[in-house]
Amino acid sequence: MKKIMNKIYVFMALLVVVTACDVQEFDDLNGPEVESFEQLLTRGDLRDLVGGIFYSSRDRLGTYLDDCGVIGREYWRFSSSDPRFTGDLLGGGNAVLDNNTFYITGPWGSRYRTVKNANLILGFLDNASGTGEFTEAEIAVTRGFLRTFIAYELLLNLNLTDEGGIRLDVSDEDNLGPFVSKTEALQGIRAILEQAITDLGQGGDFPFPLTSGFAGFNTPDTFAQASNAIAARVAAYQGDANGVLGFLGNSFLDLNGDINTGIYHVFSADPTDFLNPMFFPITATTAGARVMQPSFLTDAEAGDNRLNKVQQRADPLTLDGLTGDYLVFVYNSNLTPIGIVRNEELILLYAEANITVNPTEAVSALNIIRNSAGLANYSGATDQASLIDEMLTQRRYSLYAEGHRWIDVRRYGRLNELPLDRPEDDVFSQFPIPLTENQ
């Protein structure tokens, strides 16, 4: 019996031990927590966090470009597993753009994700200031880099919702700023870019590496040229011709340079990376293909070598009442970079601004574009309306499938000139603000 009692005592003791035990509290085992950077930001942390900006700025980029390209009637996006590309985006039948569907919620959320990633780093930098980990100049130019991205990402969202506006101030998730009008949004984005350009003026080097897509623009001084280039685009959207020319003056605009100079999103086959979402092979099927809207070919001038941006396939593809045999082939592999802003666009912005300021200069800029496309000099009328027509045409072919056409015809009030492919199709001028913004 004594033996048994001993066993009982042992067991009781065990019970006491178990009760006294605290439950173990775990950190997030599967990813770094935001909290962990608030107290201490190291150079290594900054490198990783900035790396996230490059990453998330490409998330749902394909959807953004499809939104612009399909509504802008540059091409049709076939997807046999998602009917809404050929339904909602083309306004087929009674379809309208929904405020809770991936084509708006996806890119919209991803752009703001980048903005948040950047805003969090700005916050960490505030805490890191004075810790000796970074020089004040390094902190300033990092802010300039981040602000450029914030402005660019906000601009892409504004391009989708247009007159619906965007939220400019989103740094505090518990206390979001209001939706502001398009005019106010463009002013705000421009102000952020101007602040970025000032920040970048500190010079020196970035305390983090940039991707190969920023080759030639990976120091604060050269990166500021890209910030100016984006600011020039914003000024053009504002209709501020002198502003455009002012920013272009500090950008990498080179009328005689390679039209493809610029900054790019890069891609890789690494499973944690993205492949170029705009690439489909020429053998693509209705499961996933970008089929040229036929007017791109029929409206083109003979000999325009930019028609190599589409390729003919052996058989036509048919889906949802649309048939076409030319596919978009702007990118020739799933690793090809996608431009953020290129010299070709800057030359066109230069031409556009000069239509009012200096029409002769506008014509010569347009001729640079025409010549590079294998076309002869412009021989049409040089009144303002004709030059705008010509400029929009050149933008259509030079920036094909890069997300410009829809926005260009919209800002010149010409949405009604876009072709309709089926009797009940519609051209929408803007996306609704996502449902979950609770507007």
Place this chain on the structure above:
Amino acid sequence: MKQNYKSVKMALLFLLFPIIAFAQSEITGTVQDTNGVPIPFANVIEKGTSNGVTTDFDGKFIITVNNLPTTLDFSSLGFTTVSKEITNTSPVAVVLEESLESLDEVIVTGLATSIKRSNSANAVASISSEEIIGTTPPPTIDAALYGKFAGAIVNSNSGAPGGGLSVKLRGATSITGNTQPLYIIDGVYVSNASIPAGLNAVSAAAAGGSASNQDNPTNRIADLNPYDIENIEILKGASAAAIYGSRAAAGVVVITTKKGKAGETKYNLTQSIGATSILNPLGQRTFTEQRVEDSFGIDAVADFIAARDAGRIVDYEDEIYGENGFISNTNFSARGGNENTRLYTSISHINEEGIVNRTGYEKTSLRLNVDHKATDFLKISFSSNYVNSISNRGFFNNDNTGTTIGVSLTGVAPFFDLFPDANGIYPDNPNGSSNPLQTRDRAINRETVNRFIMGTTVNLDIYKAEKSNLALVARGGLDFFGQQSRAIFPKDLQFQRPENGGVNGASIQGESQYKGYNLAAFLVHNYLPNEDWSFRTQAGITNEFFRLSTQLLTATGLVASETNVDQAANVGTDQTRNFQEDAGFFVQEEINYKDQFVATLGLRGDKSSLNGDANKLFYYPKASLAVNFNKFGFWNDESVWNQFKFRIAYGEAGNLPPVGATFTSYDVFSTGGLLGLSLNGVLGDPNINFERQKELEFGTDVSFLDGKLSFSGTYYIKTIDDLILEAAIEPSTGFTSQIVNAGSLRNNGVELAVNGTPFSNSNFRWDVGINFFKNTSEVTELGVDPFNIGAFGATLGTYRIEEGSSATQLVGIGPNPGANGFQVFGDAEPDFQMAFNNAISYKNFDLSFLWQWKQGGDNVNLTALLTDLNGTSHDFDDIDLDPSGQLGNGPFRLSQLGSSAEVFVEDASYLRLREVGLYYNFTQKVLSGILGGKIDGVRVGFSGTNLINIFDYNSYDPEVSNFGGNSIFTGVEVTPFPSSKRFLFHLGVDF
């Protein structure tokens, strides 16, 4: 568990016996059933005392009583209780009748104790071994729960062999959290995890904004062998399950496996073979030249004419889904032992082929259960189970790349030629990115599991006296499994070839290790001050640990025909670890007055590492009362009333926050070789708490005519407060969703059951059971803005969480939107569910069948839409949807796209002959001549599952879920693995 306790009690009684025996009178006798077969281990208890014995193998007993006359109660599981007045010491012969619904069955009320069903204040469902495998053996345990009791919705996620079911008890219990019950097997907390195989890397199913598991993995409860189960008890809500605390809000399924029986070792060998085939083939569209031109373009017409003229019109649905899968199910068990040590052991092997070539499920299970009585006061029970299972699941469900077999089949017209040539080269599918025949024949999606489940329970009688006793129950359990997933997409697949935009082959290999162990110890004190009163007190502590670590390797750009992940151009790795520790205590007091009033009060306290504050204790009280009017003496023993009970029970239980809910974190990505951290999109809440469920249930159990007719009715009101929501947040915050405790949900439901024996004589017996279940849910409070969840957006029909509405309402865009901009098109909640169970025996024939009827409840069916888009729908040209009678169904559905989601929300009612079985039992007379009479029994028969299915739903089966079964938002369909019916032949031998 209940058996354990009984044995403890018996051991206790044996022990008490010498203490109180003054050798007054010794009574002997036998206990038999109505056929004269002795009943071993029947309880013989002197009424009003704790003096009792059990019968031996021959049904004989000897009991010593203090005084004569006295009354003895005779009882045994599955039989009615008989009381007999004893006036002298002459031998007693007692006959116990089999009870239809045994009132003496015991059910769980505490973690260490059980209670007689007749005294229970809860509607605890109990399913016997006979009900699980008696009619037809289910492929998995959860498949045995269909229609067996009121209060559950069992839903199959797809027809893929090897399981994938969800069980939802008493309605919507959580919106973001777990909705699957906690499974406990012989005291071991077992994992029912569904671990995805990483197919998203190929299907990109979650790229369209539905970041949810669409890989259709098996749920791990499928590993259990149904033949090993003695009994399943289902604690349907908090009022019964409060003792399980913070993991019990979705209910608890308590499974007890078979134990050894003392006596000659008995063997059972059961072999079933059969076949499975598609339940509801849809057929194909009939093409004409004009239809081909309209849907596939003018160029396809020539192909069509050529195929038609050559007789090459192929039924690709039949080609893919038309296989008759072979099923073999072998089970061998032995049970035996002596008074001190008893054992049960079994080995089973299941091999099931699916209706798609190269899919199937194979499982081998070994079990050893040992019960050992070390001394009169120490008893040890040990159970162990090893399972090896392999399931080949095929490649189905939603995708965004047109690659799954299901999605690519929607684009295949009958005049295409997709068959391989003489060299085995498959042509490309001209209308899709994947040739489904090639994917079927070449791709692999396999899960392999090795699992050990072990549990030990020790019962120690610390102290015994005439009026009180104290026992210690200690329990430990271990559930350990390794799961390997291999998804191989060879480089020659159409969608893997680089010229088609592929990644040149993908090999996705996952390794998961799960270890869960639980420890618990309880003290149980019984106090019997006099004949009228009894008090039972129990207190204990529990501690549980769960660790799941999954490593997923995704290799693309495979070298030659290698599938090893290092033989590839690109390798991605992903590790996910989920660790959890819970601890708690439990106290309960049970008071019984003459079996007239049985009251229980209990409290559980729990803490968990998943809470915002890991070491804060949360308390879950419970209270219940059962009143047995039949014990009040209103009716004499000859009355038709066997039982007339009112019961009321209240309890609270919790549902833990999802793993990681407290964190706001980054994920790791890269850009052109540069590492980067980007927010994962979920805004965590560092103060997140349990969801708290409060359930009040009340009802009545009535039984007449010696249990030949019984009725049970229960009404419950279940509220869930502090709902954990992964609510949509303004995306401009940079987050997609936030985790918050914000909201309340209420479920009201009624459960009715009638059981009876309309006819019974020596040759013929007919038992019938009918159960009815209806639940309605309402979101009563929502602290965040209403949000859509669980499907593909409002254009196609979606669930929407909104204050004042059902938690499972289906809304969408439509012509008559409400104030919120959406039109309500349906609700996934059925109007009601009923089941009709019949068991008829005539001489040596047994016929049993189960009809299950689910009325109402809607699905979002997108399979039809995908076939419409490709012009291949079987009903494309039928005209019965368009109100104006103009458009064919296909064009009509397409015309609704973007303007109304109504056509995508479909009624998912069904009436099924869920189970049917016909058996013949060979008589002893025949068997006695075989092998010298060594054969005790032979049973042969046929059975089937889902043989008759009646539904008006435009796809393979209204029972489907693209997103798996873990949430309440099932019933979304995107080209699933079609459901099948089964037909089996059985031979069972007892020897």
